[in-house]
Amino acid sequence: MAAALELYDERGFEQTTVADIAERAGVTERTFFRHFGDKREVLFDRDGGLQTAFVEALAAAPADADAWTALAPALDAGCDFLADRRDHARRRQRVIDATPGLQERELLKLAALTAALTAGLRGRGLSELAAGVAAEAVVGAFRVAFTRWIDPAEDRDLRTVGRAALAELRAVVS
Amino acid sequence: MAAALELYDERGFEQTTVADIAERAGVTERTFFRHFGDKREVLFDRDGGLQTAFVEALAAAPADADAWTALAPALDAGCDFLADRRDHARRRQRVIDATPGLQERELLKLAALTAALTAGLRGRGLSELAAGVAAEAVVGAFRVAFTRWIDPAEDRDLRTVGRAALAELRAVVS
DNA sequence: AGAGTGATGTCAGGTGCTGACATCGACACG
DNA sequence: CGTGTCGATGTCAGCACCTGACATCACTCT
Structure with missing residues (x-):
C-alpha cells in the first residue's frame, strides 16, 4: 500500500504499472493481485x-x-x-x-x-x-x-x- | 448502445466482450472504442x-x-x-x-x-x-x-x- | 477531376487481471 | 525426528481491454 501510494504520487496512477508497485514492495505482480482485487483497491x-x-x-x-x-x-x-x-x-x-x-x-x-x-x-x-x-x-x-x-x-x-x-x-x- | 445493453442484459457485463458488442452492431472493436471511451461508458x-x-x-x-x-x-x-x-x-x-x-x-x-x-x-x-x-x-x-x-x-x-x-x-x- | 475530410478497418502491442500448478517455510502430530 | 498439512508466494500461460499508427473508402467542395 505504501509503495503504491508513493508511485501514484510520484508519476501518476496511469503511468504506474502493477509490476512497478510489486517490484518496489519486493513481491511479484501475482501476489499484488492476491492482496488487492485490482490496481485501484490498494488505496x-x-x-x-x-x-x-x-x-x-x-x-x-x-x-x-x-x-x-x-x-x-x-x-x-x-x-x-x-x-x-x-x-x-x-x-x-x-x-x-x-x-x-x-x-x-x-x-x-x-x-x-x-x-x-x-x-x-x-x-x-x-x-x-x-x-x-x-x-x-x-x-x-x-x-x-x-x-x-x-x-x-x-x-x-x-x-x-x-x-x-x-x-x-x-x-x-x- | 442498443447492442451493448442487450448483451449485458442477456449474459451479463463481464461475460460480454467488446468484440461481441461490435459484432452485433456490425462494426469493428476499434470503432467501438472510437465512439465510447471504455466498455462501461456505452451505457x-x-x-x-x-x-x-x-x-x-x-x-x-x-x-x-x-x-x-x-x-x-x-x-x-x-x-x-x-x-x-x-x-x-x-x-x-x-x-x-x-x-x-x-x-x-x-x-x-x-x-x-x-x-x-x-x-x-x-x-x-x-x-x-x-x-x-x-x-x-x-x-x-x-x-x-x-x-x-x-x-x-x-x-x-x-x-x-x-x-x-x-x-x-x-x-x-x- | 482532384484534393481534402471524416469515419472506418487493420494490425501490433502494452497492461490489467486470472487460472493452474509448483515451491517453500511454519507448524502439528505421531 | 520424520512427515503431512497449510498458507503464502513464485512461475507461467493466456484472455480481454484499450491505444497508437497507418491504410482505405465514401463524400464533398472547388
Whole structure:
C-alpha cells in the first residue's frame, strides 16, 4: 500500500504499472493481485474502518432518539476516525482527485457507507425513503466537510467542519 | 448502445466482450472504442442530458429565490427528463445493479451532477459549504427517488416520488 | 477531376487481471 | 525426528481491454 501510494504520487496512477508497485514492495505482480482485487483497491483498503465507525456510532445512539440526533454523533465518529491522519489523507486525495478511475472507486466506497447507514436507520423505524435521503444527506455532508478539511487554507478540525456542514444543511433545507 | 445493453442484459457485463458488442452492431472493436471511451461508458452516453436538465432549471429559477425553492424545480426537471423512459431505465438499472464496475461509473456521473449543481448554487451566492451540502442532498434525494421509482411495486411517477423525497428530507432534518 | 475530410478497418502491442500448478517455510502430530 | 498439512508466494500461460499508427473508402467542395 505504501509503495503504491508513493508511485501514484510520484508519476501518476496511469503511468504506474502493477509490476512497478510489486517490484518496489519486493513481491511479484501475482501476489499484488492476491492482496488487492485490482490496481485501484490498494488505496481503499482501510475504508471499512470508516464505515464501521459511522455505523457503530449510529447503533450506539439511544433507540428513542430521532434520526437527526442519532446521525450527528455518527458523523462525529467518522470524522474522528480520520482526525489524526490529515497529511496522509491529503496525499492520498491528491492522487484520487487526479484520476477519474480512483474517484469512481471512492464513490463506490461512499455509496456502501450510505447503504449501511440507510440500513441502520431503517432499523430505527424510518421508511425506506426517509432513511435513504437522510443517509445520503449525511454522507454528502461528510464528503463536503472532508473536501474543505483537506484544503490547506482550512484550519478547523474535521469534526468541527462536519458539524458546520450539518448546520448548513439544516439552514438551507428550512 | 442498443447492442451493448442487450448483451449485458442477456449474459451479463463481464461475460460480454467488446468484440461481441461490435459484432452485433456490425462494426469493428476499434470503432467501438472510437465512439465510447471504455466498455462501461456505452451505457452512460445520455447522462449529459440529465445534468443539463437539472442545471438549466436551476439557472432558470428567479435570482432572488432561496436555494431550496430553486432546487425543487431543478429536481422536477431532472425527473421529467426520465419520466417517459421507465422501461428502458428499469432494464438498464438491472444491468448496473448487477455490476460494481457499472455502479462506479453511475456514481461518477452523479458526482458530476452534484458538482454542476454546486457551481450553480455558488453562483447564487451560497458559500462553498452550503452549496455543497445542498447539492449533495438534492442529488441524494434524486437517487433515492429514482430507486423507488424503478421498483415494480411503485406506481407513482418519478416527479411525485422526488417531491416526496424532498419532503422526507425536510422532515428528517428539522 | 482532384484534393481534402471524416469515419472506418487493420494490425501490433502494452497492461490489467486470472487460472493452474509448483515451491517453500511454519507448524502439528505421531 | 520424520512427515503431512497449510498458507503464502513464485512461475507461467493466456484472455480481454484499450491505444497508437497507418491504410482505405465514401463524400464533398472547388
